[in-house]
Amino acid sequence: MKLPRMVLIDLDGTLVDSVPDLAFCADEMNKVLGLPVRGENRARNWVGNGVERFVKRALTDSLHDEPEPALFEKALPIFMALYAENTSARSRLYPGVREGIDYLQAEGIALGCVTNKAARFTEPLLQELGIYDCFGIVVSGDTLPQKKPDPAPLRHAADFFKVPAEASLMIGDSMHDVEAARNAGFSVIAVTYGYNHGHDIREANPDAVVDSLAELPRVLED
Structure with missing residues (x-):
């Protein structure tokens, strides 16, 4: 990709x-x-x-x-x-997350977090886990009237960074992430380990599938 x-x-x-x-x-x-x-x-x-x-x-x-x-x-x-x-008492970053973020930052890529979780929980969780400052924008479930799979949160972030859809990528674990990306005209990478209601994320036909964000350098090319 x-x-x-x-x-x-x-x-x-x-x-x-x-x-x-x-x-x-x-x-x-x-x-x-x-x-x-x-x-x-x-x-x-x-x-x-x-x-x-x-x-x-x-x-x-x-x-x-x-x-x-x-x-x-x-x-x-x-x-x-x-x-x-109890927002972050037991929650943990998945293996490979820090490596993936470090790689994307080293490449000079604009980073955003887009979630359906409410801001009152999203921001403290990102802060407690030490990655809040990695993101130029955080779009929570109540930032806009619409949530994923509606494309509005993704387009909102793209407008913020002034990046066109064809130069944008969504990474997520669920059918809603893939659908939101498709609706927004983004490329999409899915992870295999998340929450997808028991379905194999490959069924949603993302552009690529990874077992860890540490695999991003293998999937993305200059």
């Missing part, structure tokens, strides 16, 4: 394994509500569509079912309070 002028990277499931914290908070929320504890393995299937959808999945143990509105209204502030205190 041709070396891009701008790279946007997803957060949960691409840069950071945030499920241990999310699962902890979901289970503590369910305990308060008298619901079953779901566990970390179940929570790994729920990430990627924002905090409200994650909470609904924790309540119903389903990707698509809707909880009773009154239950959700009670649950959401409980989860938000828990997660505000």
Whole structure:
């Protein structure tokens, strides 16, 4: 692949394994509500569509079912309070992330983080893990009215850096990342290790697939 002028990277499931914290908070929320504890393995299937959808999945143990509105209204502030205190207590960068970021920075590529996670959680998480300053822009799930797979967050970052779509690359772990990139006219690289609801990310037909961001020098050429 041709070396891009701008790279946007997803957060949960691409840069950071945030499920241990999310699962902890979901289970503590369910305990308060008298619901079953779901566990970390179940929570790994729920990430990627924002905090409200994650909470609904924790309540119903389903990707698509809707909880009773009154239950959700009670649950959401409980989860938000828990997660505000546990945003980065258990979360860790994936292996190869620092190497990948170092490579992209050494190449002089503009870097942004684009996530569906709310800014109140995104920014502290990036700061606690020591990579916030690596990004020229952070587009969170509530920065704009639209979230991925809508292309608006990607186009917003491209406009910020004044880089055309054909010189832009998205890196993510989910179908929504690939769809957002395609909708924006970006190239897209997918990682194999993230959260994609149990599906092989190759099914989304990204331009390339890597097992680690440390493999980027192999995939991208000057």
